[in-house]
Amino acid sequence: MHGLLSWILWMPVIGLVGVLLIPKGKDQIVRYFSLVNTIVTMVLSGILYMNFDNTISGIQPHLMERVPWIEQFNIFYYLGVDGLSLPMILLTSLLFFICILSSWTITKSVRAYFALFLMLQASVNGVFMSLDFFLFYVFWEVMLIPMFFLIGIWGGENKEYAAVKFFLYTFFGSILMLVGMVALYYVTSDPTTGLGSFDLIGLKGGQFRHLTVPIFGYELPFNHLFFIFMFIGFAIKVPVFPFHTWLPHAHVQAPTAVSVILAGVLLKMGTYGFLRISFPIFPESTVYFATAIAVLGLINVIYGALCAMAQNDMKKLIAYSSVSHMGFVMLGMSAMTIQGMNGAVLQMFNHGTSTAMMFLLVGILYERSHHRWIVRPDGTKGFGGLYTQLPKYTVVFIIAMFASMGLPGLSGFISEALIFIGMYKVYTTITVLAVIGLLIGAAYLLWMFKRMFYGEVIDSVKGYTDMNGREIFYMLPLCVAVILFGIYPTPVLDMMKASVGDLVRLLGSF
Amino acid sequence: MNVNYISDLIAYMPELLVIGTMLLLLATEAFIKNCPKMVSYIVSFIGLGFAAISLLGTISNPAKTIFFDALIIDPFSSLMKLLIVVGTMVAIFLSYSSKDIYKSLKAEFLIMTVGIAVGGMLLASANNMLTFYLGIETLSILSYVAASMMKRNELSAEGGLKYALYGGITAGMMLYGMSHIYGLVGTLEFAGIGSYISEYSTEKLLILLPAFMLFFVGIGYKIAAVPFHMWAPDVYEGSPIPTTTFFSIVPKMAGIAALVRITFIFFNVDGGILQHTWIGVLSLLAALTMTVGNVAAVKQRSIKRLLAYSSISHAGVMMLGAVVISEVGVQAISFYAVVYLFMTAVAFYVLSHISDMNGNDHMERFSGLASRYPLMAILMSIALFSLAGLPPFAGFIAKFNILYALITKKYYVLAIVAVLNSLVSLYYYMRIVRVMVFGAPESTEAIIGFSKLNQAVILGLSIPIVLLGVYWNSLSMFVESASIIIR
Known part of the structure; x- marks a missing residue:
């Protein structure tokens, strides 16, 4: 099955070219074409899943692709999957398919919108598949361009500010990573040929412990310095407190589908970066800074939840809840135990599905109400008694809300439980404090639900139509996913078991 | 003789x-x-x-x-x-x-x-x-x-x-x-x-x-x-x-x-006090040149002036290559110079035609270019993103080469200053892109300068920016062979 990864990676690019070739004005054709394109990608991802061998830890040799790209710098076109990236690739394919469906109502420059959207998909897939640091970096940065335009053109009232802030923040993080990447290449360079290495697999294992970096005459330890540089790069994406301030703006201003991708996939790129790059390359620094990571994760959990509690804008509330939930991922990783790490990767996947549902639901409601206020700035209610007006919507909303809250039987519970089990032995106090975050999480979600769905039916809510067939159709797979993986998470856990075990063993040896 | x-x-x-x-x-x-x-x-x-x-x-x-x-x-x-x-x-x-x-x-x-x-x-x-x-x-x-x-x-x-x-x-x-x-x-x-x-x-x-x-x-x-x-x-x-x-x-x-040339011929003696001082002064000036150029460009309304300041900062980046005093540095400079030529040319070409149309080159004149001349707006955006050093464009590779050259001599501080500068530069280049793409067009009149021929030339000049960003082995080889300096 060599070449399968390339097909998945470049399929959206084929779609992009196709979209651009469709003559102006044929908007419906553009939509259907993009939909078919994402379906093809999804089918290919399904084939990838079928071919994935759960027993192999590390990169699957029969799926790997490695072709020289730039000989002069030893750069390869190097793709591969392992248990860490496969769930993310599957999630990406699913969410992009759903988002194309949810973008049906976009009417402004349809061609450009779908073209940029497919470009985004290609770059996200590229990040999850690249095993060459240079290639990874290129995809990581290319992703900014479609995001910038998607938020800036199709966003809400304050879209330009949000787009610029998002762009600059992420760019700041990635340029620090760039310095680290070049430094790694330099220190691995062969004395005779002068060629270094960008191979993410080859760089693994903490070979850089004894090197130093001269900064203004001080010799700083190489591994710690560049661990911090890369940490900042990925932390901005996650986003880890205090680098999270771009997120509420970007989320609130972005169109629904872009918010879904942002929360569902792009935030995971940050934590994926930790697992793929920071942790394996600098294991000793990871161990050294583990407590700091755990504390940052805890701050994320509590602070994000408290911020969510204070929001009157529904979308902002969900955005802050993402900050809180990504904190759990950080906590799970920092424990560096099998359960914790499994929980973290599972949480990445589960948060992708549940938060995508929440954002899609916000978008569906917004299309009817054209506002997102739970409580309007003048103190009056934005919604009330939605329960009686939109019964189907309410059912889906309840599923999404409970999944995101971590109710037993739904997907969020499993991953959070694993994280807590995994980290209790290591950071008892932090675990106990983190549970408070869970409590606040339940509080803000239920409180939002109470204010919007219960109570008297206010006048503006009357006459909203319930979810239509298309909307139900694209919510369905996500509902199935959160319920199925809540009861039976084994398929996802099996996928990542071997690779997570490898990583934990590596970290454990330092 | x-x-x-x-x-x-x-x-x-x-x-x-x-x-x-x-x-x-x-x-x-x-x-x-x-x-x-x-x-x-x-x-x-x-x-x-x-x-x-x-x-x-x-x-x-x-x-x-x-x-x-x-x-x-x-x-x-x-x-x-x-x-x-x-x-x-x-x-x-x-x-x-x-x-x-x-x-x-x-x-x-x-x-x-x-x-x-x-x-x-x-x-x-x-x-x-x-x-x-x-x-x-x-x-x-x-x-x-x-x-x-x-x-x-x-x-x-x-x-x-x-x-x-x-x-x-x-x-x-x-x-x-x-x-x-x-x-x-x-x-x-x-x-x-x-x-x-x-x-x-x-x-x-x-x-x-x-x-x-x-x-x-x-x-x-x-x-x-x-x-x-x-x-x-x-x-x-x-x-x-x-x-x-x-x-x-x-x-x-x-x-x-x-x-x-003079850096190579005069200051190539390792460890000499003259070399130390020259490198010190040159790195300081290079860092200042980049920073001053970029910071001053941020507030400009005239695009011509903005590009002028940005070209000052790019000269600073090229000076960094000279600080390294090695073949790698010269290659990086050569590469940068080639790429810089194309990026600057595209940016100025688009600017020139717009300025001719409106009589001035203020930022607002670019408003809504994307809806009037999508191709030109795309090419200008490519040139600007490339100038800022964003992949997959050639400007990124050029910046990467300079960074690599700096790190081979362990000038990490300079490398960090250089990348932080590209953040600042991204901000003001992005302002132009923002106006072009998000702004509403001022008028619907055609811009005379964008004749078929001129558009074709701009397109031709942009092709290397994209191509070299994706595959630059051949240019690398070329500058490698061309970067030999007699000592």
Whole structure:
């Protein structure tokens, strides 16, 4: 099955070219074409899943692709999957398919919108598949361009500010990573040929412990310095407190589908970066800074939840809840135990599905109400008694809300439980404090639900139509996913078991 | 001394072709009455084209000195000269349709730019103090005229005068420094000065230090390095846009070539105090040049001025390559210079046509370009993102090469300063993209400058930006072979 990864990676690019070739004005054709394109990608991802061998830890040799790209710098076109990236690739394919469906109502420059959207998909897939640091970096940065335009053109009232802030923040993080990447290449360079290495697999294992970096005459330890540089790069994406301030703006201003991708996939790129790059390359620094990571994760959990509690804008509330939930991922990783790490990767996947549902639901409601206020700035209610007006919507909303809250039987519970089990032995106090975050999480979600769905039916809510067939159709797979993986998470856990075990063993040896 | 004039003249062929072009242009303008402008353009393109071809053909020839060691022809100088010639052609093509160059002055513009190119080529291969000075002055004196070509525009006159005043003062300082070096060393030849430096003890060399700093003033002025950059924004803003395009490419290439050469010949002695000081001063100035250029660009409303400041910061990045003093550094500079030429050209071309249409080049004139000329907006965005160093465009690869060169010498601090600067630059480049894409168009009139031909040329100039961003092995190989400097 060599070449399968390339097909998945470049399929959206084929779609992009196709979209651009469709003559102006044929908007419906553009939509259907993009939909078919994402379906093809999804089918290919399904084939990838079928071919994935759960027993192999590390990169699957029969799926790997490695072709020289730039000989002069030893750069390869190097793709591969392992248990860490496969769930993310599957999630990406699913969410992009759903988002194309949810973008049906976009009417402004349809061609450009779908073209940029497919470009985004290609770059996200590229990040999850690249095993060459240079290639990874290129995809990581290319992703900014479609995001910038998607938020800036199709966003809400304050879209330009949000787009610029998002762009600059992420760019700041990635340029620090760039310095680290070049430094790694330099220190691995062969004395005779002068060629270094960008191979993410080859760089693994903490070979850089004894090197130093001269900064203004001080010799700083190489591994710690560049661990911090890369940490900042990925932390901005996650986003880890205090680098999270771009997120509420970007989320609130972005169109629904872009918010879904942002929360569902792009935030995971940050934590994926930790697992793929920071942790394996600098294991000793990871161990050294583990407590700091755990504390940052805890701050994320509590602070994000408290911020969510204070929001009157529904979308902002969900955005802050993402900050809180990504904190759990950080906590799970920092424990560096099998359960914790499994929980973290599972949480990445589960948060992708549940938060995508929440954002899609916000978008569906917004299309009817054209506002997102739970409580309007003048103190009056934005919604009330939605329960009686939109019964189907309410059912889906309840599923999404409970999944995101971590109710037993739904997907969020499993991953959070694993994280807590995994980290209790290591950071008892932090675990106990983190549970408070869970409590606040339940509080803000239920409180939002109470204010919007219960109570008297206010006048503006009357006459909203319930979810239509298309909307139900694209919510369905996500509902199935959160319920199925809540009861039976084994398929996802099996996928990542071997690779997570490898990583934990590596970290454990330092 | 046995000199073979014939072989020297053959090696000097590219310059002779350019000089011949200039003379031919003078002749056509002077002797043919009502000579159509087209003729002058064709003449200059043919002449420069042949010069470019002959440079390309001889680029890999082994290095040799000609005319009693006055000039050196090596792959690096040939590459820089090639860029100078191509940069001149780019500016000349732009001037054909530009309204900034008055119809009656088009031929003068051609003569002036071709003349400046000759000066630049001289500077790029200068091998002793006299030819160096000759090159700089040829470059400068014609530049003063080219800057004030919009006779009826106050800003242009002011720019020209400022340029001349600054040029005069810095040339004087440089000459003063040169005279000291000559007094201490006893030779004007670069090679002789280099061997003197490597032979003598530190105490003696310390006296040379101020002389070299004065000498540097002249180069710093040509590449607009901080703190000798004050003239640049005013001159760039006042000059007609084709001239600005020309100024932000050609003199910079020549200056960088000269800087690399003297750094290589004089300061290549490892661990010497002179080398330490030179590297220290140069890195400080490079860091300042990048930072000042970028920070000043942030608030600009005039795109021409913004690009002027950004070109200052790009010169700073190229100076970083010189700090490294190694083959890798020279390769990085060469790569950067090639890519910079294309990015700058695209940005200025689009700017020029928009400015011609509206009579000024303010940010607002770009508003809504994406809905009126999607292709042009896309190409401009590509050029700007590339200037900011964003993958998958060539500007990123160029930046990557410079970073790599810095890190091979463990200049991590400089590397960090450089990447932080690209963050600042992204901010202001993005402002233009923002206006183009998110803004509403001011009018629906067609922009005259965007004829089919001009659009095709802009497209052609953008192709390398994208192509080299994705696959740059061949250019890398090319600059590797062209970055050999004789010591």
